[in-house]
Amino acid sequence: MATYNGARFLSEQLDSIRDQDTLPDELIVSDDGSTDGTLDIVADFRRRAPFHVKVLRGPGCGYAENFWSAAAEANCETIAWSDQDDVWHPEKLSRSLRVLQDTQVAMVSHSAALVGPSLKPLGGMYPGYQTDRVLEPLQGQPLAVPPGFVSTFRRTLLEQVRWSGRPLSHQHALPLGHDHAIALVTFAGHRRAQQAAVLARHRQHGANVAGDPTEAKLRQLVTGLRTPASEYEQLGDYMYGYASWLGESRFDEAARYYRTIGDRAYMRTGVRRSDTSGRRLLCWMEAMEARVYRPIDQGGFGRMAMANDVAAAILGTAR
Numbered sequence: 001m002a003t004y005n006g007a008r009f010l011s012e013q014l015d016s017i018r019d020q021d022t023l024p025d026e027l028i029v030s031d032d033g034s035t036d037g038t039l040d041i042v043a044d045f046r047r048r049a050p051f052h053v054k055v056l057r058g059p060g061c062g063y064a065e066n067f068w069s070a071a072a073e074a075n076c077e078t079i080a081w082s083d084q085d086d087v088w089h090p091e092k093l094s095r096s097l098r099v100l101q102d103t104q105v106a107m108v109s110h111s112a113a114l115v116g117p118s119l120k121p122l123g124g125m126y127p128g129y130q131t132d133r134v135l136e137p138l139q140g141q142p143l144a145v146p147p148g149f150v151s152t153f154r155r156t157l158l159e160q161v162r163w164s165g166r167p168l169s170h171q172h173a174l175p176l177g178h179d180h181a182i183a184l185v186t187f188a189g190h191r192r193a194q195q196a197a198v199l200a201r202h203r204q205h206g207a208n209v210a211g212d213p214t215e216a217k218l219r220q221l222v223t224g225l226r227t228p229a230s231e232y233e234q235l236g237d238y239m240y241g242y243a244s245w246l247g248e249s250r251f252d253e254a255a256r257y258y259r260t261i262g263d264r265a266y267m268r269t270g271v272r273r274s275d276t277s278g279r280r281l282l283c284w285m286e287a288m289e290a291r292v293y294r295p296i297d298q299g300g301f302g303r304m305a306m307a308n309d310v311a312a313a314i315l316g317t318a319r
Contacts, residue, residue, distance in 0.1 A: 001029045002058065002066035006084035007037040009117075009203060014045045016087045022094035023051050024080070030070035032058035038084075067148065067178035071158060079155050081148035081179060085203045086112075087119065092199040096152040099193050103134050106190035107153035107182065109146035112200040119201060126202055129194045137189050138257050141296050143170060148179030149200060153186065160185050162249055167241030188246050188254030229272035236265035261299050264292040268301070271309045280313035 239262030294300030
């Protein structure tokens with residue numbers, strides 16, 4: 001758990017960890033210099049917790065570094081990230097551990113309900129998995145990142161992440177977060193599982209470090225008629241960054257996969273930037289031949305993007 005001025009909601013999350021039907025062996029709390037009552041709450045919880053609680057001074061370089069330094073201290077086989085302001089279902093750990101054991105995947109993630117500050121349901125899910133699935137490497141949506149608070153994974157994944165050299169994320173244009181780095185390595189070379197079960201409540205309170213940074217953006221890139229060409233070009237750059245990072249870690253097939261996605265994003269740029277509708281339509285036809293619009297789960301942009309691009313080519317919008 002990474003904490004920073006989280007006193008307002010922290011007790012409820014700590015209590016939900018204490019109330020798990022399968023208790024953790026250890027809770028590692030890394031605090032990044034809180035000036036409210038966060039450390040007092042953690043100290044009180046540490047005295048009464050039915051498991052070991054280790055408290056660390058964080059590196060003071062942001063939430064991703066704080067999470068990563070905490071995980072590096074874990075002496076265990078399995079790690080679960082914990083935000084400071086959510087509430088876990090009592091069976092979160094037991095059900096996640098059971099899936100890890102039964103399916104022999106490297107990581108498992110589950111659905112979560114979006115709630116307000118008082119835990120009142122907001123009617124949404126993040127993520128909202130519809131079915132239980134076991135996915136092979138490079139299977140599923142390559143840009144969908146399971147957030148850390150729903151993820152449980154094998155510690156060996158930490159050793160496969162080149163943390164200091166990680167690329168910029170398409171989510172926020174900053175170096176990959178702790179959860180994205182683990183998710184990308186898992187997608188590249190390991191089996192993973194998704195659970196439809198809702199095993200956490202994800203609190204939205206206006207001061208979240210991260211909410212859902214990908215869903216709206218991905219919808220825009222697929223269907224937004226007026227999305228400028230520069231955004232597709234930027235997406236292509238991010239994909240090439242992922243490819244380079246993964247290639248240096250010997251995930252060669254995944255590196256080729258992300259370069260292909262990058263090339264497809266660059267082709268969508270041409271649909272918008274060409275000078276005439278005829279040239280834009282020619283770029284669109286070339287994109288069709290290059291399978292730019294294959295299903296999203298297969299590294300394409302999907303049929304909605306195909307219709308979007310032909311409209312952009314004819315109308316000459318979003319250059």
